[in-house]
Amino acid sequence: MTNTALLVIDVQMAFVHRDAAGAVRSCPEASQNIGMLLSAARANGLPVIHVHHHSLEENSAFRAELSGSDVQPFAAPQNDEAVYVKHVNSSFIGTSLETDLRDAGIERLILCGGTANHCVETTTRMAGNLGFDAVYVSDAVWAYNADGIDGSVIPADTVHAVSMANLHGEFATVMNTETVLEQL
Numbered sequence: 001m002t003n004t005a006l007l008v009i010d011v012q013m014a015f016v017h018r019d020a021a022g023a024v025r026s027c028p029e030a031s032q033n034i035g036m037l038l039s040a041a042r043a044n045g046l047p048v049i050h051v052h053h054h055s056l057e058e059n060s061a062f063r064a065e066l067s068g069s070d071v072q073p074f075a076a077p078q079n080d081e082a083v084y085v086k087h088v089n090s091s092f093i094g095t096s097l098e099t100d101l102r103d104a105g106i107e108r109l110i111l112c113g114g115t116a117n118h119c120v121e122t123t124t125r126m127a128g129n130l131g132f133d134a135v136y137v138s139d140a141v142w143a144y145n146a147d148g149i150d151g152s153v154i155p156a157d158t159v160h161a162v163s164m165a166n167l168h169g170e171f172a173t174v175m176n177t178e179t180v181l182e183q184l
Contacts, residue, residue, distance in 0.1 A: 005106045006041040008034060009051045009091060009113030009120050011075035014061035014068030024145045026116070026160035033140040033177040034112050035074050040184045047104065048081045051091040053119060075113075089122040098130060108133040110180060111172070112140035117163040128171030136172040137180055138164055 011034060019025060041048050052071060054064040061068035064085075077083050084095045092098050101109075109132050111124050120141050127134040143159040168174040175183075 003105050004108040004110065005047040005049050005101065005104075006037055006110045006112070007049050007051065007091065007123070008038065008075055009111065009123055010053045010062075010115070011050075011072045011113050012052060012062065012068060013070045013072060014066075015114050016072060017061060017068055018144070024156050025142050026144075026156040027139055027142040030112075030114075030140050030142040031072070031074065033137065036177060036181060037110065037112055037137065037140055038075065040181050041110075042078070044184050046184070047106065048077075049097070050075070050077045050081060050083045051095075051097070051113070051119075051123070052083060052085050054085050054087060056087050086119075089119045090126050091119070091123040092126045092130065101132070106132075108135065110135045110137060112137045114142060116141040116143040116160045117146070121163050121167060124167055125171045128167075134167075134172035135180060136164065136167050136174045137177055138174050139176045 038048060053062045054069055055062040063069060084091060084097050086093065086095055088094065109127050111120055111134060113120050124134050124136045143156045143163060145156045146154040146159050148154050164174045
């Protein structure tokens with residue numbers, strides 16, 4: 001996978017806090033899979049790019065001054081790995097990510113992190129629209145239960161599955177961690 005980078009999105013403590021509070025989430029193995037992707041990318045000399053969310057919303061657990069914005073230790077940037085800070089769902093809005101990727105000759109992005117239907121999906125959609133070959137790693141993302149507009153609860157696994165269906169074949173190729181690791 002030449003001209004490929006791993007993009008690790010929003011693997012931050014706010015999600016650990018949310019999980020500890022009892023939130024129902026999909027894909028409990030996502031963190032382990034992200035760790036394997038990080039190890040493989042580093043071992044194969046692929047660029048690893050981290051994106052951290054620092055919300056400007058008053059009540060957000062991702063505000064820069066709160067512990068929720070801290071990176072989960074297993075996903076901490078190493079050495080000179082690039083780090084981008086965003087304030088909205090897309091990693092491309094308000095950052096130099098697109099320009100920096102193009103300047104580095106990166107054509108393919110492997111995307112993982114939190115959450116499947118928010119920042120990872122939004123970034124993946126934009127990556128596809130911008131002409132990058134996007135790979136959305138199905139078991140290295142997760143989703144939470146969502147509130148339906150009718151007041152119903154949409155199960156986390158359903159939210160996750162719909163996110164994959166939204167992306168596959170139109171904005172990205174959806175693959176699991178094992179397949180991505182085999183290709184590295």
